[in-house]
Amino acid sequence: MNAKRDQDNVIDDSRLWQAVERAREKRKALGIEAPTTDLIAAIRKWEEKETAMGEGNFELKLEVEAIPPNTVDSVQARLKEVIEEVVAASGLDTLLRGQKPQLVFAQGLPTKEGVDIALMVLAFVLHEAPTAWPHLKAFLELLGTRLKKATPRTINADITIGKKKVHIKGMTPEDAIKVITEEYEVYFQPRRKG
Amino acid sequence: MGERRTRKEVAFYEGKLKSSELPEKVNLAEVTAEMNDLWEKSVLNIKVGEVREHAATLVLGSNGSLRLDNVVEGGPSSVTPDRDVGADRTLVGTFHTHPYPDGTTGMAFSGADIAYAINKGDTMTLVQSGQDTFALVHTEKTPASVSRAVLEAEFDVLFDEYVIEDAMSDQEAALVTNLDLCKRYGLAFYLGKSDGKLEVVYKP
Numbered sequence: 001m002n003a004k005r006d007q008d009n010v011i012d013d014s015r016l017w018q019a020v021e022r023a024r025e026k027r028k029a030l031g032i033e034a035p036t037t038d039l040i041a042a043i044r045k046w047e048e049k050e051t052a053m054g055e056g057n058f059e060l061k062l063e064v065e066a067i068p069p070n071t072v073d074s075v076q077a078r079l080k081e082v083i084e085e086v087v088a089a090s091g092l093d094t095l096l097r098g099q100k101p102q103l104v105f106a107q108g109l110p111t112k113e114g115v116d117i118a119l120m121v122l123a124f125v126l127h128e129a130p131t132a133w134p135h136l137k138a139f140l141e142l143l144g145t146r147l148k149k150a151t152p153r154t155i156n157a158d159i160t161i162g163k164k165k166v167h168i169k170g171m172t173p174e175d176a177i178k179v180i181t182e183e184y185e186v187y188f189q190p191r192r193k194g
Numbered sequence: 195m196g197e198r199r200t201r202k203e204v205a206f207y208e209g210k211l212k213s214s215e216l217p218e219k220v221n222l223a224e225v226t227a228e229m230n231d232l233w234e235k236s237v238l239n240i241k242v243g244e245v246r247e248h249a250a251t252l253v254l255g256s257n258g259s260l261r262l263d264n265v266v267e268g269g270p271s272s273v274t275p276d277r278d279v280g281a282d283r284t285l286v287g288t289f290h291t292h293p294y295p296d297g298t299t300g301m302a303f304s305g306a307d308i309a310y311a312i313n314k315g316d317t318m319t320l321v322q323s324g325q326d327t328f329a330l331v332h333t334e335k336t337p338a339s340v341s342r343a344v345l346e347a348e349f350d351v352l353f354d355e356y357v358i359e360d361a362m363s364d365q366e367a368a369l370v371t372n373l374d375l376c377k378r379y380g381l382a383f384y385l386g387k388s389d390g391k392l393e394v395v396y397k398p
Contacts, residue, residue, distance in 0.1 A: 013304040016305070020298065046370040
C-alpha cells in the first residue's frame with residue numbers, strides 16, 4: 001500500500017527519455033537525420049490535422065410506428081433499451097469521453113393514418129472522427145439488426161463529421177447504413193496504420 | 195504584485211474557471227526567477243554528464259501572490275514533489291525540470307507527468323526544459339483519475355508515430371503528443387519561454 005502511494009507521488013520521466021532514445025535509434029536505422037525543431041510549426045501542423053479530422057455531431061432520428069397493441073410509451077422504452085445496448089456493444093461508449101448520448105423522446109406523433117409514431121433522437125459529439133468510424137459503423141449495423149424486429153421503421157439521420165455532412169431521410173436501417181458507408185469509406189481511411 | 199491580482203486570475207489559479215473562461219495568456223513573472231534557478235541547478239554538472247530534476251510546489255498565498263515552495267532535488271529522470279503546503283496557502287500545482295545529460299532541451303510533459311497532473315487534480319502543472327516552459331491546466335473536462343500505465347503506453351504510440359511517420363524532432367513529437375493527450379483527457383495546454391509569459395495552445 002505504501003509502495004503504491006510512494007509510486008503515485010513520484011514523477012518518473014524515464015519513459016520519456018526511453019522514447020527519445022528509441023526515436024534516435026529508429027532514425028539511425030533508417031538513415032534519417034534528426035530534423036530541426038520548430039515547436040510553433042509543429043503546433044500549426046497539429047492544428048491543421050485537427051481541423052482536417054474535425055469533430056462531428058452525430059444525430060440520429062428514429063421513427064418507429066407503434067402498431068397496436070403496442071403503445072408509444074412501450075416502443076420508446078424498447079428503443080431506449082436497444083440504443084443503450086448497441087452503444088455499449090459497438091464500443092461507441094468508449095469514444096464519448098464521459099458524454100451520455102442524449103436520448104430525446106418526442107411525444108407520440110399521430111399520423112394521418114391514425115398510427116402513432118415513436119420518435120427518438122440520439123445525439124452526441126464525436127471528438128476523434130476517424131477513430132470513431134469503425135464503432136459508428138458497428139453501431140449502425142447492430143442497430144439495424146436489432147430493429148428488424150420492429151418493422152416497419154425508418155431512419156432520419158443528420159451526421160456531421162469534419163467537413164462532411166450526410167442527410168438521410170425515410171430510409172430503412174439497411175439503406176441508411178449503405179449510404180453512410182459509401183459516403184464515408186473513402187473519407188475515413190485512417191491517417192495512420194494502427 | 196499579489197494584491198493587484200484580479201479576481202479572475204485568482205479564480206484561475208484556484209481552478210475555478212471553466213475551460214471556455216481560461217485566459218489566453220498567463221504571466222508567471224513572480225516565479226520565473228526561481229524556475230530558472232532550479233533549471234540551472236538541474237544542469238549544474240551537465241559537463242560531466244550528470245543532471246538532476248528539480249521540483250517545487252506552486253502555491254497561491256493568502257494575499258494572492260504566486261510562489262514556489264518546497265524545492266526538492268530528484269534524480270536524473272525523476273523527482274518527488276513535496277506537496278505539503280501551509281494552511282494559509284492554496285496548492286496550485288507543481289513545477290519540475292526536464293534536463294537531459296546530452297543537453298537536449300525543449301521537452302514537454304511525459305506520459306507520467308500528465309497522469310500525475312490528472313490524478314493529483316492539480317490546477318496547473320509546469321515543466322521547464324531549457325528556455326521552454328510548458329503548462330497543463332485542469333478543466334471541468336479532465337477526468338478524476340487515469341491509469342498511468344495506459345497513459346504512458348498511449349504516449350509511446352503517439353510519440354513514435356510522430357517521430358517516424360511525420361518526421362518530427364523529439365521535441366516536436368513530445369509537444370504534439372502532449373496536445374493529443376490534452377485533447378483526449380480534457381486538459382488545457384500552454385507554452386512559453388523562460389520569461390514566464392505563456393500562451394494557450396489548446397483548450398478542450
